[in-house]
Amino acid sequence: MGGSAGGSVLFDRIGLLYTADPEREELTDAALVTEGDRVAWVGRSADAPAADRRVDADGRAVLPGFVDSHAHLVFAGDRAAEFAARMAGEPYRAGGIRVTVAATRAADDAVLAGRAARLVAEMTRQGTTTVEIKSGYGLTVEDERRSLRIARTLTEETTFLGAHVVPPEADPAEYVDLVTGPMLAACAPYARWVDVFCERGAFDGDQARAVLTAGLRAGLGARVHAGQLGEGPGVRLACELGAASADHCTHLSDADVTALADSGVVATLLPGAEFSTRSPYPDARRLLDAGVTVALATDCNPGSSYTTSMPFCVALAVRETGMTPLEAVRAATRGGAAALRRDDVGTLRPGARADLVLLDAPSYVHLAYRPGTPLVAQVWRGGARVA
């Protein structure tokens, strides 16, 4: 998602500008000026200053570029047959990850890099301007390191997920020692975050704690896959260790919800996973009413959520998790930024990075109201048009 910015650009006659800035979250008859790679001015269209270039929004809506804070993009292989079998009645199991691990290990660097870049390009066309990318389909020291090296060429938000699943050839206890020792040492230079799949069939609470603690000691921030398939210790572990985000949060106890609200750990909902596994959706209303910060992300991965589309996830969140359209768009922008501890993206206020989406619609509500419709007309990142 490159592109270079030069000079200033005026976006005017914006029907509805959603800034995601709590100070003034929505403006009508609005304009926005970018200068270089930053937002320079936001206000009423009639008051807008001149700029080097002009984009006439003609009554359409503008919002921040989406922040997709949870994606697994470095992999090879195809699991369409597994999806079809699930739709024919077979349940989802975490062990399916091993199929992708075998294909990923067998692929060369150029194949992995090309596939990941194509997925990022898909995301860009659908309005995503910041993406987090995890490793987790290599599960050897060298395959995890090369996954992160490839991810690093596509985003600064890279996450070491050596603790995705225990590979078939490994003993669980020995594998945790590998992840927290040599694998972490090899991967930390390419990673900003450490993550663990804390779930039955993957890693238990003690193993997850060991992985996260080692990552934190190596200078990484923590994030956790928790509560996807059932309640477990992952959410409270995330809160106790000061993780940025607990992701999935589909199955939560009351104590989990209280811990999220008290700790400020973001609950990142991934409704594409429930869609693709035909599972009950998370209850966003319960989290929002408790005061939890909620993010939305795609969880793009070949097994349980093979979508790159944040607009699709916004539509699912509104239809299936109890969010209003405003809450869902907020979660997909400012919420995702909070999940990555970023304050320079996810909002359109002066000083923020000039990442924005122009919709072929008068309002962001259309993202949920017209699901599956290609409404993203223009995408700008760092002040340059990228789609």
Ligand SMILES: [Zn+2]
């Ligand atoms: Zn995931």
